[in-house]
Amino acid sequence: MVGFPETGKSTLLGALWAMIEDPAVPGLQEEFVSGDRSYVQGLAEKLLRGEAVGRTHTDADGSFEAVIGLPDGESVRLTIADRSGEQVRELVEERLWLPELVSIVEAASGLMLFVTALDLNPGLPTHVSSSGAGEEASRAALADYSHRDAATAAKVLDLLENVLEIVSRSDPLPLVVVISAFDVVTGLSPGDWLATRLPALQTFLEANDERLIHSVFGVSAQGGTFPNQAEEVLARGDMHDRCRAWDASGGEVTLIDPLLWLLR
Amino acid sequence: VEGQVRDAQDGGEHEADDAQDPRPGEEFDEEHVPTPDEPGPQTPLTSVDDFLELAEADRIARRRGLRVVLLAGEIGTGKTTALVALWQQLIAHGSVGVIKLAGSLSALAFERRAYLSRSVSGMDTPETERTLDAESGWLHLRLRSKDRVVELLLSDLTGEVFKRIREAEDADAVLPFLGRVDLIFVAVDGEALADRGRRQFALASSRRLLSKLGESQAVSGRCQVRVVLTKADLVHGNNDAADRWAGASEDLLARARLIDPQAEVFELAARPADPEVEASGLERFAASLVAPGVEPFEPPAKMAPSSRIIGRFQ
Numbered sequence: 389m390v391g392f393p394e395t396g397k398s399t400l401l402g403a404l405w406a407m408i409e410d411p412a413v414p415g416l417q418e419e420f421v422s423g424d425r426s427y428v429q430g431l432a433e434k435l436l437r438g439e440a441v442g443r444t445h446t447d448a449d450g451s452f453e454a455v456i457g458l459p460d461g462e463s464v465r466l467t468i469a470d471r472s473g474e475q476v477r478e479l480v481e482e483r484l485w486l487p488e489l490v491s492i493v494e495a496a497s498g499l500m501l502f503v504t505a506l507d508l509n510p511g512l513p514t515h516v517s518s519s520g521a522g523e524e525a526s527r528a529a530l531a532d533y534s535h536r537d538a539a540t541a542a543k544v545l546d547l548l549e550n551v552l553e554i555v556s557r558s559d560p561l562p563l564v565v566v567i568s569a570f571d572v573v574t575g576l577s578p579g580d581w582l583a584t585r586l587p588a589l590q591t592f593l594e595a596n597d598e599r600l601i602h603s604v605f606g607v608s609a610q611g612g613t614f615p616n617q618a619e620e621v622l623a624r625g626d627m628h629d630r631c632r633a634w635d636a637s638g639g640e641v642t643l644i645d646p647l648l649w650l651l652r
Numbered sequence: 653v654e655g656q657v658r659d660a661q662d663g664g665e666h667e668a669d670d671a672q673d674p675r676p677g678e679e680f681d682e683e684h685v686p687t688p689d690e691p692g693p694q695t696p697l698t699s700v701d702d703f704l705e706l707a708e709a710d711r712i713a714r715r716r717g718l719r720v721v722l723l724a725g726e727i728g729t730g731k732t733t734a735l736v737a738l739w740q741q742l743i744a745h746g747s748v749g750v751i752k753l754a755g756s757l758s759a760l761a762f763e764r765r766a767y768l769s770r771s772v773s774g775m776d777t778p779e780t781e782r783t784l785d786a787e788s789g790w791l792h793l794r795l796r797s798k799d800r801v802v803e804l805l806l807s808d809l810t811g812e813v814f815k816r817i818r819e820a821e822d823a824d825a826v827l828p829f830l831g832r833v834d835l836i837f838v839a840v841d842g843e844a845l846a847d848r849g850r851r852q853f854a855l856a857s858s859r860r861l862l863s864k865l866g867e868s869q870a871v872s873g874r875c876q877v878r879v880v881l882t883k884a885d886l887v888h889g890n891n892d893a894a895d896r897w898a899g900a901s902e903d904l905l906a907r908a909r910l911i912d913p914q915a916e917v918f919e920l921a922a923r924p925a926d927p928e929v930e931a932s933g934l935e936r937f938a939a940s941l942v943a944p945g946v947e948p949f950e951p952p953a954k955m956a957p958s959s960r961i962i963g964r965f966q
Contacts, residue, residue: 480760485697511743511766535701538763541743546699546759553698587746588753595754595796 390493390551391502392480392543393473396568396609398441400502401470402431403609403643406627408456413628416644417457427470428452435610436627438618464651469496479550480543481535493551498562498650503544505606506569508585511539541588548592552599560601564646565589570606570634577638578606604636605646701760704790709805718803720832721941724865725839726818726857727811730882730922734839735791735806736766737922737931738938749935751942754801755794762791765808797942804941818860823868830870835878835940836911838862840904842883842919846893855900862907877912878940879904884919885929916940 389397405428407413431441453467469492478484493499535543555561567578582590582604593602611621611630624630631643700708709720723731739762742753756762793804817823824830838861844854858879865871881901887893901917908915918940920933 479697483697483701511740511763533764533767535760535763537767538760539743539766542759542763545755546701549699549755549757549759550697583746588743589746591746591752591796592755595752595794595801 389468389470389500389502390476390547391473391500391504391566392476394507395473395502395504396566396607397470397473397500397502398431399435399609400500400566400568400607400643401428401468402435402441403627403631404647405429406432406436407631407643408454410626410628412626413644414459416459416647418454419457419463420455421452425452425454432627438614438622440610440614458648458651466651473502476547480546481538485550490554494554494556496555496561498564499551500564500566500646500650501544501548502566502568503540503586503589504568505573505581505585509538509540510585511542541586544586544589545592548600552596560597560599562650563593563600563602564650565593565602565604566646567604567606569608569610571608571612571632573606577636578604578634579636579638581606582636603646603649605641605649606634607643607646608632609643699757699759700792701758702764702789704758704761704792704805709790709792718805719834719941720805720807720829721835721837722807722827722830722833723809723837723839724814724861725811725837725841725882726814726861728843729811729839729841730843730920731811731837731839732765732808734880734882734920734922734937735808736762738934739763739793740766741931741934748938750797751935751938752796753794754796757792758790762793793941795938795942797939800942800944802942806941814861817864818857823864824870827870830868831872833871833875835876836865836871837878837880837940838865838904838908839880839882840900842881842885842887842893842897842921845881845897845900846883846886846890848892851893851896855896855904858904859907862904862911866907866910871911875912876940876943877908877915879908879915879917880933880937881917881919883921883925884933885921885924885926887919 389401391397404416408416408418409432411417434441453465455463455465457463471489471492475486475489478486479489552561565578565582567573567581570578570581573581576584593600609631611624611632612618614621621630628642633641633643633645635641635645723734725731738748741748743762743766746753789808791806791808793806795802795804813826817826827833838858840858841850841854844850862877862879865877879901881887881897887897905915905917908917918933918936920937921929922931922934922937924931
């Protein structure tokens with residue numbers, strides 16, 4: 389699971405775990421968990437209480453391994469690494485590939501790339517007409533530039549270029565683009581949203597189909613905004629009643645489907 | 653349970669491909685200074701956040717076939733502005749006409765150059781930072797045209813370089829990589845053309861630059877040439893300048909065709925002075941970058957020693 393800070397990685401993981409542990413939910417079933425499950429358990433419990441999970445600290449151990457029963461009766465040993473978005477931010481903005489992130493990406497058999505519908509920098513050009521600001525003003529403004537000011541699409545492209553470089557496999561790497569907080573989007577399917585809001589990412593994915601095979605999902609893992617809509621969300625029932633997910637064309641699916649797509 | 657497990661973490665696809673390029677860290681680790689709390693050796697990034705120096709450009713050249721593109725023109729002719737406008741369109745729309753963005757190893761370098769044209773910079777008017785000598789270098793761009801993906805190395809060199817060529821020095825000496833260039837854009841400054849006091853000098857500079865490039869022994873016989881009128885909106889808003897350009901463009905084209913018999917002239921208004929007017933010519937610019945006609949340089953299947961490759965690049 390990779391993405392910049394606060395793009396919904398831990399929220400999805402917590403919601404998934406809550407559903408895996410719920411025998412009423414068809415699909416994934418917990419068969420065996422190795423190691424400490426307190427991290428994912430903590431995420432799930434927060435969500436069940438109607439609380440936002442917050443940012444993952446850089447040094448937090450957000451990994452867990454489990455053997456999960458699939459809907460077709462098979463089992464899969466799943467290792468999910470929920471790395472802090474800070475590690476990805478450091479990679480792109482501070483130009484620092486943290487060894488831990490390198491190891492995870494090298495070993496990954498699939499990627500979930502998170503972007504959020506709530507916070508995008510489209511890199512809008514300025515259109516105000518006036519006389520030229522002059523070289524001095526330009527230099528002063530440029531001195532304030534940092535990579536945090538870069539357009540979201542450019543930062544995601546930079547991330548993917550680096551990721552693809554260290555992934556050693558002969559076949560295309562499966563990648564799911566997860567658009568989080570998709571409940572705030574109206575009138576667009578996840579595929580349309582990607583095409584209109586991050587078209588450069590879409591063309592990148594299409595052009596690199598020999599290296600990446602991709603799919604797009606929109607998810608609402610919280611089911612609404614916390615704390616403002618917490619009561620309303622809790623009133624809907626258990627986690628599987630609160631969460632929503634949509635495939636690229638806008639068809640409603642379950643929150644488990646992005647993961648199932650990666651595992652197929 | 654174990655008998656049923658399909659191990660998603662080890663799908664048997666992780667064996668290193670020995671025939672592939674060396675990992676970045678094996679050839680590009682001299683720049684990084686680890687911080688004290690960093691554990692273990694650092695993996696260098698593949699992408700860069702500023703211009704590519706020649707050695708880095710070569711590192712890309714040895715990995716994939718690519719086209720090397722030289723944007724030639726003196727200070728203020730709009731070379732960087734053209735690149736920034738192209739990048740802005742690609743980031744905002746994913747494509748320019750039918751040409752689509754397929755990636756970049758210098759996305760953040762483009763972003764830095766685009767910053768002054770962005771509202772986030774706080775600038776009232778779109779600006780492009782003038783390329784200084786110390787900032788001269790190369791930008792990487794990957795474009796897709798239909799089913800063809802083209803890797804590009806685009807020069808972003810200070811206009812001082814071309815002034816030196818015009819005034820005295822041989823193009824081969826100033827541009828040691830000239831033999832490796834697949835496509836040359838010679839920028840003619842439309843703003844200068846619209847100014848009677850600068851017009852004659854601007855045209856003479858462009859003629860001279862084309863002549864010097866034509867005299868070079870290094871320019872490949874397969875090199876394509878495009879003469880580009882930049883800031884074309886200013887010329888077409890001025891009848892006198894437009895008439896002068898109509899005559900001058902024929903002369904410049906004739907000189908360009910001494911280098912490339914298929915040379916063309918086109919016009920570009922990458923950032924029109926009137927903010928209500930849309931940019932024009934970017935589709936032609938992008939199409940020129942990916943136009944077939946020159947087979948991209950294909951690196952050998954087995955990696956040759958670095959010094960040989962750099963020599964070939966140069």
